[in-house]
Amino acid sequence: MFEYLRNPRTVAVVGASPDSKKIGNAVLDNLVKSGFSGHIYPVNPSYNEIMGLKCYPSLDHLERGLDLVVIALPARKAIEFLDQCVRNVARFVVIIAGGFSETGEEGRMLEEQIKVKIGGSQTRVIGPNTVGLLFPHSGLNTALTPSDRLYYPGKGNIGFVSQSGALGLLVMDSITEHGLGVSGFVNIGNRADVTEVELLSMFAEDPNTKSIVLYLESIADGEEFFARAMEISMKKPIVVLKTGRSTEAARAASLHTGAMATDDRVLDGILKQSGVIRAYDEVELMDYGKALAYQVPPRGDRIAVVTTAGGVGVVTTDLLTTSRDGIKMRMATFSESEKADLKAHVLPIASVNNPIDLTADGSTDAYESILKILTASDGVDGIIAYALPQTPKIDMDIVSALKQAAEKKPLVAGVIGYRLATKILMELERAKVPAFPSVRRTTDAMKALYRYGLYKRRLESAS
Amino acid sequence: MFEYLRNPRTVAVVGASPDSKKIGNAVLDNLVKSGFSGHIYPVNPSYNEIMGLKCYPSLDHLERGLDLVVIALPARKAIEFLDQCVRNVARFVVIIAGGFSETGEEGRMLEEQIKVKIGGSQTRVIGPNTVGLLFPHSGLNTALTPSDRLYYPGKGNIGFVSQSGALGLLVMDSITEHGLGVSGFVNIGNRADVTEVELLSMFAEDPNTKSIVLYLESIADGEEFFARAMEISMKKPIVVLKTGRSTEAARAASLHTGAMATDDRVLDGILKQSGVIRAYDEVELMDYGKALAYQVPPRGDRIAVVTTAGGVGVVTTDLLTTSRDGIKMRMATFSESEKADLKAHVLPIASVNNPIDLTADGSTDAYESILKILTASDGVDGIIAYALPQTPKIDMDIVSALKQAAEKKPLVAGVIGYRLATKILMELERAKVPAFPSVRRTTDAMKALYRYGLYKRRLESAS
Numbered sequence: 013m014f015e016y017l018r019n020p021r022t023v024a025v026v027g028a029s030p031d032s033k034k035i036g037n038a039v040l041d042n043l044v045k046s047g048f049s050g051h052i053y054p055v056n057p058s059y060n061e062i063m064g065l066k067c068y069p070s071l072d073h074l075e076r077g078l079d080l081v082v083i084a085l086p087a088r089k090a091i092e093f094l095d096q097c098v099r100n101v102a103r104f105v106v107i108i109a110g111g112f113s114e115t116g117e118e119g120r121m122l123e124e125q126i127k128v129k130i131g132g133s134q135t136r137v138i139g140p141n142t143v144g145l146l147f148p149h150s151g152l153n154t155a156l157t158p159s160d161r162l163y164y165p166g167k168g169n170i171g172f173v174s175q176s177g178a179l180g181l182l183v184m185d186s187i188t189e190h191g192l193g194v195s196g197f198v199n200i201g202n203r204a205d206v207t208e209v210e211l212l213s214m215f216a217e218d219p220n221t222k223s224i225v226l227y228l229e230s231i232a233d234g235e236e237f238f239a240r241a242m243e244i245s246m247k248k249p250i251v252v253l254k255t256g257r258s259t260e261a262a263r264a265a266s267l268h269t270g271a272m273a274t275d276d277r278v279l280d281g282i283l284k285q286s287g288v289i290r291a292y293d294e295v296e297l298m299d300y301g302k303a304l305a306y307q308v309p310p311r312g313d314r315i316a317v318v319t320t321a322g323g324v325g326v327v328t329t330d331l332l333t334t335s336r337d338g339i340k341m342r343m344a345t346f347s348e349s350e351k352a353d354l355k356a357h358v359l360p361i362a363s364v365n366n367p368i369d370l371t372a373d374g375s376t377d378a379y380e381s382i383l384k385i386l387t388a389s390d391g392v393d394g395i396i397a398y399a400l401p402q403t404p405k406i407d408m409d410i411v412s413a414l415k416q417a418a419e420k421k422p423l424v425a426g427v428i429g430y431r432l433a434t435k436i437l438m439e440l441e442r443a444k445v446p447a448f449p450s451v452r453r454t455t456d457a458m459k460a461l462y463r464y465g466l467y468k469r470r471l472e473s474a475s
Numbered sequence: 476m477f478e479y480l481r482n483p484r485t486v487a488v489v490g491a492s493p494d495s496k497k498i499g500n501a502v503l504d505n506l507v508k509s510g511f512s513g514h515i516y517p518v519n520p521s522y523n524e525i526m527g528l529k530c531y532p533s534l535d536h537l538e539r540g541l542d543l544v545v546i547a548l549p550a551r552k553a554i555e556f557l558d559q560c561v562r563n564v565a566r567f568v569v570i571i572a573g574g575f576s577e578t579g580e581e582g583r584m585l586e587e588q589i590k591v592k593i594g595g596s597q598t599r600v601i602g603p604n605t606v607g608l609l610f611p612h613s614g615l616n617t618a619l620t621p622s623d624r625l626y627y628p629g630k631g632n633i634g635f636v637s638q639s640g641a642l643g644l645l646v647m648d649s650i651t652e653h654g655l656g657v658s659g660f661v662n663i664g665n666r667a668d669v670t671e672v673e674l675l676s677m678f679a680e681d682p683n684t685k686s687i688v689l690y691l692e693s694i695a696d697g698e699e700f701f702a703r704a705m706e707i708s709m710k711k712p713i714v715v716l717k718t719g720r721s722t723e724a725a726r727a728a729s730l731h732t733g734a735m736a737t738d739d740r741v742l743d744g745i746l747k748q749s750g751v752i753r754a755y756d757e758v759e760l761m762d763y764g765k766a767l768a769y770q771v772p773p774r775g776d777r778i779a780v781v782t783t784a785g786g787v788g789v790v791t792t793d794l795l796t797t798s799r800d801g802i803k804m805r806m807a808t809f810s811e812s813e814k815a816d817l818k819a820h821v822l823p824i825a826s827v828n829n830p831i832d833l834t835a836d837g838s839t840d841a842y843e844s845i846l847k848i849l850t851a852s853d854g855v856d857g858i859i860a861y862a863l864p865q866t867p868k869i870d871m872d873i874v875s876a877l878k879q880a881a882e883k884k885p886l887v888a889g890v891i892g893y894r895l896a897t898k899i900l901m902e903l904e905r906a907k908v909p910a911f912p913s914v915r916r917t918t919d920a921m922k923a924l925y926r927y928g929l930y931k932r933r934l935e936s937a938s
Contacts (some may be wrong), residue, residue: 033867065691079614103671115824157865163894180836181865183868185892186912227787256791258796261807262828264789293790293915294891327690327716327756330887336799343723361578367727371573372641383646402620402644404496428757431626452756 014331016103017138018196018264019150020079021050024071024102026093027084028054030062036084036107038158039144042063046146046164053078071100078102082144082154087111087122091141094129099132104206107140108156113202114141126204142201143177146184148193149220157181168193169222169444170298170304171215173208175200175229183227183294190434190439190449195220207232209240222305225251225297231279238286243339245287249304249464252288253297254279287467289460299458300452301425304448309465310394310422314344315458316386317367319398320374320406322460324428324451325367328396331380333456339415339459343367344392350385357381375405376413383417394422396458399440399447401432408439415443424463425452477677478664481659482602482613484513484541487534487565489556490547491517493525498571503528504780509609509616509627516541527790540566545607545617550574550585553603557592564596566671569622570603571619576665577604578735589667592595602727605664606640606925609647609897611656612683620644631656632685632768632907633761634678636671638663646690646757653897654904655765658683672703679707685768688714688760694742699858701749708750709934712767713926715751716760717742722917736867750930752923755800759919766887766909766920772928777807778921781832782861783837783869786890788830791859794918802922806830807855813848820844838868839876846880857885859921862903862910864895871902878906885924889917 018335023043027036040054044063055070068074071081081102087109097105112123126137138145144154148167155164162185170192174180176197184197194381198211208226215221224244231254241250256262280392283290289304291297315332319325332341343472344368346354354364357378363369370378379397386392395417397411400412417423425440425447427433433449440447448454486506503517507526517525520532534544544565546553550572561567561861566848575586586881589600589800601608607617618627618899625648633656637643640662647660658681661674678684687707694700694717695760704713719725720739723811748751752767754760758805777876778795795804809817815878817827820841826832833841843859880886888903888910896912903910911917 082712100506112826151801158867161864161867161895162892174786176784176789178784178863178865179786179790179891182784182787182863182891182896185864185894185896187893189893227786229786253790255786255793257793260792262797264792264806293913294796295913295915321641321645322640323637323642323690323692323718324645324757326639326718326724326727327642329727330718330720331756333721333723343727361574400641400645401624401648402641404624412937428642428645429624430652431627431646431648432624433645450756452758452759 014210016079016219017145018147018214022053022078023050023080023082023154024053024055024074024078024150025053025084027148028056028062030059034084035156038204039082039084039154040234042153042159042164045159047151049151056294070098071102074100076100077378080104080106082106082108083185086106086155087140091122091125091129094126098130098133098135098434102135104136104138104382104400106138106144106145106154107385108142110141110205112140123202123204130205132466137205138198139201140204141177143181144199146197149195155180155181159173163188166193168195170301171218171221171224171462172192172197173200173224174210174227175208176227177201179227179294187239187298190437192298202233209233212240212250214275216248221248223249223251223301225301227253227294227297229255230346234282234383238282246468250288251291251297251300251304252283253291253294254283254423261307284467287471289463291426295453295457299448301458303457303461304464306444306446307418307422307424307459307461309468311465312393313341313462314391314393315341316344316392317396318379318382318386319367320369320370320372320403321398322369322371322428324398324400325369328452328455329367331452332458339463341459341462344389345390350389372403373405373415374403376407376409379410380413383413386418387417392421394427394458394461396454398422398426398428399436400427401429401436408436409440411436411443411445414440414445417437418445424448424458424461426451433461477673479542480608481610481677481681483567485516485541486511486513486543486545486615487516487537487541488545488547489518489519491525491530493522497547501619502545502547502617505616505618505622505627508610508622510614511661512614517912518639518666519810534559534565537563539564540761543567543569545569545571547571547619550603554585554588554592557589561593561596561598565598567599567601569601569607569617571605571607573604575603575667586665586667589714600663600668601661604640604664606899607646607662607747609657609660618644626651628834629656631658632683633657633764634684634687635660636663636674636687638671639690640664642690642757646761652729653900655761666695672696675707675713677702679711684711685710686714686764688741688764690716690757690760692718701745701824704751705934707750711930713751714754714763715746716754716759716767726733728741747930752926757914760848762911762916762920763923766924767927769907770881770885770887770924772924772931774928776804776925777854777856778804778859779807780859781842781860782830783835783863784834784861784868785832785834785890786902787861787863788832790914791918792830794915795921804922804925807852809852809854813852816848817845827855833868836868837866839870839872842873843876846876846928850880850883854893855884857921857924859887859889859917861889861891862899863890864892864899871899873900874908876904877903877908887911887917887921887924888912898932907920
């Protein structure tokens with residue numbers, strides 16, 4: 013069923029417009045530009061043609077059973093239009109307009125109309141109050157923001173569900189910086205019909221999705237969510253940024269999407285029990301999603317750190333072995349024979365204790381040899397490897413060296429800097445090695461992998 | 476005296492070379508390219524001319540009393556060369572070479588030679604084991620990494636002292652992404668002679684420096700450091716990233732620069748007493764340095780948040796009113812008359828509770844009006860304002876709107892995204908409005924300002 017949402021054959025844009033100030037213009041433009049290969053039907057009685065596409069006065073003039081209808085009309089008109097959708101057996105309808113339950117009692121009653129109108133039909137509704145959806149693998153982008161303001165991510169492996177539209181769009185724009193993609197994005201908005209649990213299930217079934225990340229201000233049905241999350245997280249990691257941790261934030265959330273607060277400590281316990289990794293800000297959300305999409309969790313907490321900058325190794329040790337959110341890891345120790353092997357690849361002044369500091373002499377070749385020793389070591393559960401641009405013997409081949417190691421043992425890469433660093437980060441992304449531009453983000457990503465491993469082992473032994 | 480270091484009239488590069496694989500080549504190249512307007516003297520007996528500059532066989536052939544000599548020779552040769560520096564009354568000598576105390580007993584004894592050789596002279600030494608220094612206001616860059624691998628920051632207001640060289644270079648490369656500059660950078664390396672305290676004092680005197688940030692793995696003289704820091708932090712904020720918080724990290728640090736560990740809880744207490752803001756990673760270090768360089772601290776903890784993305788406001792409220800490192804702040808509350816004033820500038824559906832969510836209709840004009848109300852409000856101690864690119868009515872004039880408000884009340888800006896966001900961040904940097912690309916970094920910067928205000932008021936009332 014949700015196959016029609018993430019890979020529709022036909023999309024109608026209701027309220028499509030040639031006027032670039034209208035939302036129906038941006039939606040149609042994004043859809044055309046994203047390379048959607050199915051049929052696109054602009055719907056607007058005022059035009060015969062928009063962007064070179066034949067324009068239709070209503071859904072009644074189209075084939076029945078459209079996969080996806082995006083309604084870019086104001087609230088009341090959108091509700092009226094729902095009748096046409098149901099009559100023509102549209103499978104999924106996206107209602108963009110705000111002005112529903114998030115605005116008070118009158119809006120809440122209007123929103124009730126949605127359920128009434130689609131009741132008993134085959135039509136499902138995303139929204140209202142949604143910025144739309146994005147499924148790059150299907151070339152589908154129905155977002156409402158013009159592409160001259162934001163970049164939209166390309167094909168990737170993270171399924172992204174967001175209760176907030178603007179936050180979702182901004183986060184997606186952010187991750188394009190180093191080329192991270194998504195398998196899909198859905199802004200559930202006021203979720204009058206389709207909820208986060210159904211989308212969680214959709215992404216669980218989707219072969220392109222390797223991890224699922226959710227931004228939530230409230231949870232529609234707690235019991236259902238946690239039951240499904242527990243089931244899914246055994247197979248695919250789930251990361252949740254659930255806001256409203258303080259009373260003040262809960263109040264802000266309720267003003268934003270009409271969300272009801274849950275006691276945060278209760279929620280925290282339930283998330284842990286269901287194997288869900290919690291993120292506390294929008295950067296952690298995508299970072300953890302990326303790490304979990306690309307890497308299996310380490311079997312234990314003993315981490316080897318490889319660097320060409322001693323200070324970066326020291327900061328990493330600090331962050332890895334101390335905790336802000338309850339998770340500490342340990343620095344791996346090497347056997348004497350491993351130390352001797354490692355010594356062969358570094359200058360006499362370099363340290364083969366952990367962190368392994370190759371110093372300014374560190375080369376891509378040395379990395380390759382050292383990573384081989386670390387991936388073979390029984391004392392090492394995971395590797396944090398920095399690919400740093402400041403030394404002359406580190407070249408772009410560092411990417412394949414890290415990739416090879418990451419295939420053998422959980423590895424997270426760190427790249428600090430901007431000039432060459434950006435290029436290294438882009439290449440690591442292309443190779444699907446999880447890489448991050450700061451020590452904190454690198455170590456936190458490794459801790460997220462470790463947390464998932466802990467949860468998964470506990471869930472497995474309990475089942 | 477330190478005037479000669481940060482604004483030398485003459486610089487000699489010993490070991491200058493036309494061979495791009497030599498460190499003496501990169502140092503000379505960076506110096507020439509950074510637009511240094513004083514005299515540059517390449518020194519190398521093997522050449523008559525390098526990069527179009529006359530090359531000298533020794534310092535004995537130059538005027539006496541050179542302000543700065545950079546020695547790009549191996550450890551033992553550098554030590555030998557010190558005699559020439561002392562004989563010719565060089566004021567500051569940078570010894571780049573490693574292979575001293577960080578490598579063990581033999582190196583430690585070699586390093587002792589530095590003190591012996593300069594004892595009783597007017598010559599002071601930076602290093603050894605240093606990547607060099609950068610003073611953009613003087614067009615001075617003696618760093619050893621070629622500029623095709625790293626960008627070097629331009630003129631700014633942050634004085635940066637780093638015990639680690641590579642970490643210093645990588646952090647400087649990172650901050651160029653959004654155009655942040657420095658007033659100066661010195662890598663103290665093994666600090667055989669010049670210590671962090673002297674550089675702290677130098678930056679305290681420097682009119683271009685508005686805040687001082689230090690990366691330290693150990694502190695040379697604790698008592699002296701804290702006495703000076705307490706004095707300086709009354710006038711200029713100081714941020715310290717001191718590593719070795721865990722036993723494992725302390726061990727890593729001692730292997731890196733031979734640093735001795737201090738009990739971290741003791742250190743933490745002393746830093747607080749001396750009004751020093753502590754950072755826990757390299758991003759926080761520069762973020763806090765930037766916020767403190769550009770903004771005075773808020774007088775209290777009541778923060779108003781303005782956004783065009785509800786979700787961003789909710790996450791901000793969460794992070795601001797909860798704590799990872801002991802500092803929570805409060806959401807400001809508005810009087811009924813302020814609420815009425817605010818209402819006039821937003822859609823009826825928008826929230827004028829705090830966070831103020833202008834929704835997708837939010838415009839630069841509305842921001843301007845709202846910021847005027849907030850800067851005039853007695854109930855608001857500080858403002859977090861998001862300049863978000865996803866909505867059509869936010870244009871580049873948002874930068875001057877934020878700038879005007881920041882001149883009246885402590886303000887920190889947040890910009891989430893990449894495409895247009897990068898441009899907004901660059902413009903805010905040009906206007907010296909502290910702006911950050913994530914909710915965490917934005918709220919943490921506001922908390923750093925607040926912490927500095929708390930310390931400063933306590934120091935003032937104690938004196």
